[in-house]
Amino acid sequence: NAGVTQTPKFRILKIGQSMTLQCTQDMNHNYMYWYRQDPGMGLKLIYYSVGAGITDKGEVPNGYNVSRSTTEDFPLRLELAAPSQTSVYFCASSTGLAGFQETQYFGPGTRLLVL
Amino acid sequence: GENVEQHPSTLSVQEGDSAVIKCTYSDSASNYFPWYKQELGKGPQLIIDIRSNVGEKKDQRIAVTLNKTAKHFSLHITETQPEDSAVYFCAASPSGGSNYKLTFGKGTLLTVNP
Numbered sequence: 257n258a259g260v261t262q263t264p265k266f267r268i269l270k271i272g273q274s275m276t277l278q279c280t281q282d283m284n285h286n287y288m289y290w291y292r293q294d295p296g297m298g299l300k301l302i303y304y305s306v307g308a309g310i311t312d313k314g315e316v317p318n319g320y321n322v323s324r325s326t327t328e329d330f331p332l333r334l335e336l337a338a339p340s341q342t343s344v345y346f347c348a349s350s351t352g353l354a355g356f357q358e359t360q361y362f363g364p365g366t367r368l369l370v371l
Numbered sequence: 372g373e374n375v376e377q378h379p380s381t382l383s384v385q386e387g388d389s390a391v392i393k394c395t396y397s398d399s400a401s402n403y404f405p406w407y408k409q410e411l412g413k414g415p416q417l418i419i420d421i422r423s424n425v426g427e428k429k430d431q432r433i434a435v436t437l438n439k440t441a442k443h444f445s446l447h448i449t450e451t452q453p454e455d456s457a458v459y460f461c462a463a464s465p466s467g468g469s470n471y472k473l474t475f476g477k478g479t480l481l482t483v484n485p
Contacts, residue, residue, distance in 0.1 A: 260414075296380070298460060298477040299415070314472075346414050358403040358464040360473060362414035 257282045260363035262347050268369045269337040277332040277366050279347030286352030288330040289314075289360065290322065292343040299346065305330055306352065337370045344368070373398040375463050377476025385484050390451050392479045394461035395443040403464040404437060404444045405473070410457045418459075419446070451483045 263278045281288065286307050291299040301314030305324040319341060321333040330349075334341060344367050348360040374397040384390050396404075402423035407415035421428045421435045421444065428435050432451075437444040448455055458480050462473040 296477060298377075298475040300475075301472065304472070348414075358473065359405065359417060359420065362407075362416065364414045365412075 259283065260347055260349055260361055262345075262363040262366050264366060265364070266367045266369075268371060269334075270371060271337060271339065273337050274333070274335050275337070275368075277334075277345055277347075277368075279330045279332070279363060280328050281330075281347075281349040281361075281363075282328065283349060283351075283361070284327065285349035285361075286327070287350040287360075288324065289348040289350075290320070290330070290332045291346045291348065292316065293346060293365075294343050302332065302345075334368075339370050342368060342370045373401060373463055373465055373474040375461060375474050375476045377461050377479060379479060380477065381480045381482070383482045383484060384451055386451060386453060388451055390446075390448045390455070390481055390483075392446045392459055392461070392481070393443060394445070394463075394476050395441075396463040396474075397442070398463070398465050399439075399442065400465040401463040404435070405462050405464075406433075406435060406446050407460045407462065407475075408457045409460065409478075415460060448481075451481075453483050453485050456481060456483045 260281045289304045290302040300316045303322040305311045344365050346365045347363045350360045377394045405420035408418045409415045432449045434447040458478045460478050461476045
């Protein structure tokens with residue numbers, strides 16, 4: 257299986273534009289996450305989902321939206337891109353099974369530049 | 372909420388030497404501590420993890436130790452090789468209803484010089 261896949265790999269946006277970052281996992285994981293990674297700042301949780309139809313805010317949700325209509329897909333939406341959203345975005349998933357739910361598997365990332 | 376501090380931010384060693392990265396956490400309810408390796412241009416990859424019911428775990432050249440009393444845990448890499456060069460992240464996860472959330476340290480850039 258492919259694990260966690262993300263598209264696109266790289267994107268340049270103009271201020272005010274919108275876009276959707278795609279994330280798909282083929283491991284039948286219940287839990288999915290979106291992080292952003294800024295230089296020297298580690299990974300910050302944007303949104304997460306514990307199952308289809310259920311999403312919740314993480315540490316830095318402002319300016320983003322998510323949906324989870326299927327187990328496999330967890331897209332991240334930027335409605336009005338701002339320079340502060342320039343970052344590398346990672347999607348991750350975990351099983352959700354008791355005792356194993358914390359182990360997260362990451363995708364390759366999407367590098368976003370907002371100018 | 373949980374706060375994870377990671378040191379050092381950069382570490383340079385000679386091939387064959389050992390490398391140690393340390394993390395402290397603030398939430399005494401945390402019970403799961405993974406370490407991730409991130410190579411340039413790639414996503415983080417889990418390399419080892421430890422739960423609060425054990426004090427040490429080894430996997431070949433990699434080991435992690437946990438001191439719950441002091442609330443710190445460390446990654447030890449022995450006989451380092453150039454391919455160990457990467458950014459390493461520690462993380463902590465609390466128990467209870469939000470035990471699927473990870474709080475990450477800021478990362479350590481490890482450089483292994485041939």
